[in-house]
Amino acid sequence: MSESFQPDEKGFYGPYGGAYIPEMLIPNIENLRENYIRIMNSESFRKNFKTLLEDYAGRPSPLYYATRLSEQYGCNIWLKREDLNHTGSHKVNNTIGQILLAHEMGKKRIIAETGAGQHGVATATVCALMGLECIVYMGETDIERQAPNVARMKMLGAEVRSAVSGSRTLKDATNEALRDWIANPLDTFYLIGSVVGPHPYPDLVAKMQSVISGEIQWQLRNKTDKSDPDYVVACVGGGSNAAGSFYHFMDNPDVKLIGAEAAGEGLSSGKTAASIALGETGVIHGSMTNLMQTNDGQITEPYSISAGLDYPGIGPLHAWLNHTGRAKYLSVTDQEALDAALLLTRKEGIIPALESAHALAALNQLDLKSGENVVVTISGRGDKDMKTYMDRLQLV
Amino acid sequence: MEKLQTLFKQKKDLLSVYFTAGFPNIDSTLPVLKALEEGGADFVEIGMPYSDPLADGPVIQNSSTVALKNGMSLKVLFEQLKELKKSVKIPMILMGYFNPVLKFGVEAFIEECKEVGISGLIIPDLPYETYIEEYEKLFTENGISNIFLITPQTPDDRIKKLNKASTSFIYMVSSAAVTGARNGGLSPKQVDYFERVNSMELKTPCMVGFGISNHQNYKEVCNYAHGAIVGSAFIKHLENIGDDHNEIVGFIKKLKNGQ
Numbered sequence: 037m038s039e040s041f042q043p044d045e046k047g048f049y050g051p052y053g054g055a056y057i058p059e060m061l062i063p064n065i066e067n068l069r070e071n072y073i074r075i076m077n078s079e080s081f082r083k084n085f086k087t088l089l090e091d092y093a094g095r096p097s098p099l100y101y102a103t104r105l106s107e108q109y110g111c112n113i114w115l116k117r118e119d120l121n122h123t124g125s126h127k128v129n130n131t132i133g134q135i136l137l138a139h140e141m142g143k144k145r146i147i148a149e150t151g152a153g154q155h156g157v158a159t160a161t162v163c164a165l166m167g168l169e170c171i172v173y174m175g176e177t178d179i180e181r182q183a184p185n186v187a188r189m190k191m192l193g194a195e196v197r198s199a200v201s202g203s204r205t206l207k208d209a210t211n212e213a214l215r216d217w218i219a220n221p222l223d224t225f226y227l228i229g230s231v232v233g234p235h236p237y238p239d240l241v242a243k244m245q246s247v248i249s250g251e252i253q254w255q256l257r258n259k260t261d262k263s264d265p266d267y268v269v270a271c272v273g274g275g276s277n278a279a280g281s282f283y284h285f286m287d288n289p290d291v292k293l294i295g296a297e298a299a300g301e302g303l304s305s306g307k308t309a310a311s312i313a314l315g316e317t318g319v320i321h322g323s324m325t326n327l328m329q330t331n332d333g334q335i336t337e338p339y340s341i342s343a344g345l346d347y348p349g350i351g352p353l354h355a356w357l358n359h360t361g362r363a364k365y366l367s368v369t370d371q372e373a374l375d376a377a378l379l380l381t382r383k384e385g386i387i388p389a390l391e392s393a394h395a396l397a398a399l400n401q402l403d404l405k406s407g408e409n410v411v412v413t414i415s416g417r418g419d420k421d422m423k424t425y426m427d428r429l430q431l432v
Numbered sequence: 433m434e435k436l437q438t439l440f441k442q443k444k445d446l447l448s449v450y451f452t453a454g455f456p457n458i459d460s461t462l463p464v465l466k467a468l469e470e471g472g473a474d475f476v477e478i479g480m481p482y483s484d485p486l487a488d489g490p491v492i493q494n495s496s497t498v499a500l501k502n503g504m505s506l507k508v509l510f511e512q513l514k515e516l517k518k519s520v521k522i523p524m525i526l527m528g529y530f531n532p533v534l535k536f537g538v539e540a541f542i543e544e545c546k547e548v549g550i551s552g553l554i555i556p557d558l559p560y561e562t563y564i565e566e567y568e569k570l571f572t573e574n575g576i577s578n579i580f581l582i583t584p585q586t587p588d589d590r591i592k593k594l595n596k597a598s599t600s601f602i603y604m605v606s607s608a609a610v611t612g613a614r615n616g617g618l619s620p621k622q623v624d625y626f627e628r629v630n631s632m633e634l635k636t637p638c639m640v641g642f643g644i645s646n647h648q649n650y651k652e653v654c655n656y657a658h659g660a661i662v663g664s665a666f667i668k669h670l671e672n673i674g675d676d677h678n679e680i681v682g683f684i685k686k687l688k689n690g691q
Contacts, residue, residue: 046561052497054561054562055559056530056562057557057559058486058487058556058557058581059515059556059559059580059581059582059583059586059605060487060556060558060581060583060585060605060608062559062586062590063583063585063586063587100609201493201497202483202484207484211484213487214486215486215487215489215610218486218608218609218610219608219609219610220608221583221585221608222585222608268615310643314688316535317534318531318534319529319530319531319534319557320484320531321486322557328542329531329535329536332505332506332507332532332535332536333506333531333532333533333534333535333536334482334483334500334531335483335484335531
């Protein structure tokens with residue numbers, strides 16, 4: 037394989053990535069860039085990270101053979117149960133890692149952005165664990181539709197600040213977090229939640245989340261004698277659970293990598309968050325990547341039923357995986373995701389997050405064959421989405 | 433670029449004013465520019481509105497949102513600037529974010545800038561390294577000055593690098609913050625920072641911006657720099673009073689002369 041899926045020293049994956057940031061952020065980013073690999077490779081970090089992932093977050097997360105879903109699709113479907121992690125999603129893998137980094141770098145004040153609130157909760161959780169101040173930026177729209185997570189963050193001691201610009205969702209929360217960092221460059225650590233933002237964040241977060249694919253390899257080997265599946269399927273907003281699910285398989289072309297992005301009400305509806313299908317190259321939040329934009333280069337307001345996928349860009353690693361054809365990105369509508377969520381619930385007794393439901397719905401678009409091993413990452417659990425499920429699935 | 437260089441050689445205590453193109457109305461660009469010139473602004477920064485202005489506080493964010501709703505775009509802006517090219521004498525700088533420029537095509541954008549008489553550009557999220565590697569030649573060949581920002585956190589060796597590549601002036605961000613008016617005078621920390629930069633004897637002058645909102649702020653920073661840049665305070669004025677010629681002239685006179 038000729039392409040590399042690791043970034044170069046400036047953070048570029050092919051033409052994507054880099055650090056397109058104002059001068060005000062350069063010292064913060066340089067400081068992080070100079071330290072993250074050294075700290076992550078240190079004996080003490082590795083030991084603390086491993087211990088917290090196991091004893092605190094409950095890893096390894098199970099790789100579950102979904103018998104009835106497998107019958108439905110005529111292949112072997114394995115669910116990577118990130119929903120069973122402490123705090124209810126894969127986000128905690130990254131927040132544990134980054135809080136250890138922040139601690140090592142002597143930072144006392146933690147800021148984060150959140151869409152569905154899963155990253156906000158995971159950040160508030162590790163801040164409580166470490167006794168650090170925590171401020172979470174969240175779009176006003178998301179504060180309304182993800183109320184249970186807002187309450188959790190508050191109980192954990194975090195301050196939730198409402199982002200009221202733009203469509204008042206994840207993009208706007210990220211803008212506010214970056215502005216906070218500009219104003220507080222010395223004591224503050226920006227604990228970013230996805231494989232987005234300026235270098236080194238996309239690489240840093242992918243490395244933290246790579247625990248997912250590392251586990252899939254040995255778990256699958258234990259259960260099937262093969263360590264590599266035929267497919268790995270994950271949902272993509274910014275793309276952190278997908279990056280973590282793909283990570284150890286990127287260099288093996290026999291493993292088909294499938295990302296499911298949110299088509300919202302449909303690709304041509306104008307209400308969508310499908311940044312691969314509809315995006316063009318541009319800069320968002322400090323990174324060159326694929327993003328939805330107007331002819332005049334203004335970033336388009338995204339829409340998805342799932343707050344965690346409601347983002348107009350995508351991590352630069354995914355832009356590169358798509359560009360090279362190494363991974364394939366499929367669009368899934370709100371309705372398809374809702375149907376897939378209900379199917380999993382009724383077949384397996386697992387209520388997935390709306391985000392993860394997009395990955396499940398993508399199975400309908402694949403030509404799956406008997407005997408093939410298909411790993412689907414269930415990135416989070418559906419508790420936070422119950423209001424949407426009750427309303428949209430008319431379960432009352 | 434030359435127009436700016438000449439201005440900096442001839443005059444001290446410069447006052448530069450920022451406004452967002454297309455705010456408060458789509459056709460405000462010309463009346464605002466003429467009033468700024470008459471009021472005594474030494475040069476102007478015309479903001480190219482953007483959907484996601486990372487380095488800006490709420491006042492400029494809001495003006496950008498309104499300007500975009502009004503239909504402002506780079507294409508419209510360049511058409512307006514072509515028309516008023518002959519009627520405005522003071523140097524003009526464009527300030528905005530990288531994505532719209534990238535989408536427009538950086539080369540085409542620079543050509544348009546040259547065509548309408550733009551002297552320089554401030555693109556906060558186009559980092560120095562990318563500028564040097566990809567665009568320096570294009571800018572300088574077309575006489576467009578790229579203006580770098582420095583902040584209290586910028587290390588001396590980086591300031592030296594930016595200074596070396598600077599062709600008009602360096603934008604000294606007054607404190608760690610996004611744009612927006614702030615109360616009170618200079619803090620001892622800010623004075624230390626200004627003096628530190630002064631002692632480096634940079635080849636190009638510095639203008640102080642971010643948080644400068646009245647005559648007193650302006651005079652105060654002129655003790656440490658070649659002049660000051662006012663943005664949010666002027667946008668606030670436009671928000672309250674609109675683009676009335678006499679009101680703008682009065683605002684700028686008061687800013688510059690204290691009365």
